[in-house]
Amino acid sequence: MFLQWNRFFSRYCLALLAGTSILIAGVELHAQVTPGTGTRVDGCWDDFEDESWEFITNLPKSSTNVDKQTRYPLGQSTNSIWTESAKRGQPDVIQRIPTPAGGLPGSKGALLMKTLHTGVPGQGSRGTNQDDLIMQGSMISVSYSPSVVTRVYIPPFEEWEDKTGTSFGFRAAVKAPMKSKRSRSRRRFFSRSSGYSTKIETIYLGMFIQFNSKTDSPNGEDSAMFVVRADTMGQDFIGPEIKQTGWWTLGMSFTPDGRTHYYASPGVDPLTPADRFASHLPYGTRIQSFHTAFFNVCNQDNGRTWSTEWIIDDPAMYYIGR
Numbered sequence: 001m002f003l004q005w006n007r008f009f010s011r012y013c014l015a016l017l018a019g020t021s022i023l024i025a026g027v028e029l030h031a032q033v034t035p036g037t038g039t040r041v042d043g044c045w046d047d048f049e050d051e052s053w054e055f056i057t058n059l060p061k062s063s064t065n066v067d068k069q070t071r072y073p074l075g076q077s078t079n080s081i082w083t084e085s086a087k088r089g090q091p092d093v094i095q096r097i098p099t100p101a102g103g104l105p106g107s108k109g110a111l112l113m114k115t116l117h118t119g120v121p122g123q124g125s126r127g128t129n130q131d132d133l134i135m136q137g138s139m140i141s142v143s144y145s146p147s148v149v150t151r152v153y154i155p156p157f158e159e160w161e162d163k164t165g166t167s168f169g170f171r172a173a174v175k176a177p178m179k180s181k182r183s184r185s186r187r188r189f190f191s192r193s194s195g196y197s198t199k200i201e202t203i204y205l206g207m208f209i210q211f212n213s214k215t216d217s218p219n220g221e222d223s224a225m226f227v228v229r230a231d232t233m234g235q236d237f238i239g240p241e242i243k244q245t246g247w248w249t250l251g252m253s254f255t256p257d258g259r260t261h262y263y264a265s266p267g268v269d270p271l272t273p274a275d276r277f278a279s280h281l282p283y284g285t286r287i288q289s290f291h292t293a294f295f296n297v298c299n300q301d302n303g304r305t306w307s308t309e310w311i312i313d314d315p316a317m318y319y320i321g322r
Contacts, residue, residue: 035147035251038320045316048109060121061089085132091115110313124303137292146290147253153311157222169296171206258286
């Protein structure tokens with residue numbers, strides 16, 4: 001589920017930004033539904049306005065993806081909307097703060113996330129890792145055109161962790177039919193089979209924010225861009241360049257034709273159809289249902305360097321009644 005960027009690919013992306021215009025991925029539009037359309041799902045949103053809002057960490061956190069250790073009880077917010085990822089653990093700092101300037105009108109609270117130990121608690125590693133904060137979800141068929149929206153505060157580039165790679169992710173867990181190869185013995189038994197089986201699996205889509213440090217840049221400037229999971233072939237693709245920092249509104253919608261639609265816009269105004277920058281049948285399959293949203297916070301996991309500070313506000317899930 002985590003975006004692994006090797007040095008070659010990072011420089012390739014930088015070269016694209018420096019020397020050419022980026023073709024933003026997309027396909028012919030089918031049944032577009034702007035995220036935030038319809039009815040907000042009860043219990044699947046948070047505005048962080050409650051001054052008593054708190055996250056109970058229940059340390060040490062889980063690191064199943066690294067050392068196969070799931071450490072219960074999992075961390076959880078006092079309003080029961082947010083939980084630690086059993087697979088990766090939650091960010092080391094999850095704190096309600098006053099809303100930064102330029103946020104939603106009337107908003108007095110937002111959520112700050114940053115992390116230090118993204119791998120095994122108390123240990124560093126030589127690679128990049130991530131922590132996850134998972135939102136309370138609700139299974140919604142794509143026949144109801146579910147969507148999810150959040151506001152994200154993108155800090156000035158001089159405040160980012162100085163590394164080229166993924167720093168943040170706004171993600172969705174969905175279910176879809178996925179093909180996999182049968183074992184050799186099963187192919188012999190089912191002689192007329194194509195050698196593939198299909199089953200409903202959870203797949204993880206979404207938008208990453210990649211920082212391109214000026215220390216790696218051919219033009220000596222910091223930059224950032226969206227990288228999106230996934231296109232029809234299951235590959236991550238480059239989205240819009242981030243040309244201004246501050247508040248952004250991000251969204252994803254899932255329509256009855258099985259497609260996922262990706263939206264991004266600077267500012268905090270509601271999304272519009274013009275903010276869509278890509279639509280895909282991810283992994284070449286049709287999404288059947290949306291289940292939850294979550295956030296990634298990433299760093300070098302060297303035990304010394306904190307991640308970039310990420311701030312979100314008013315994440316919410318929606319659906320359209322039949």
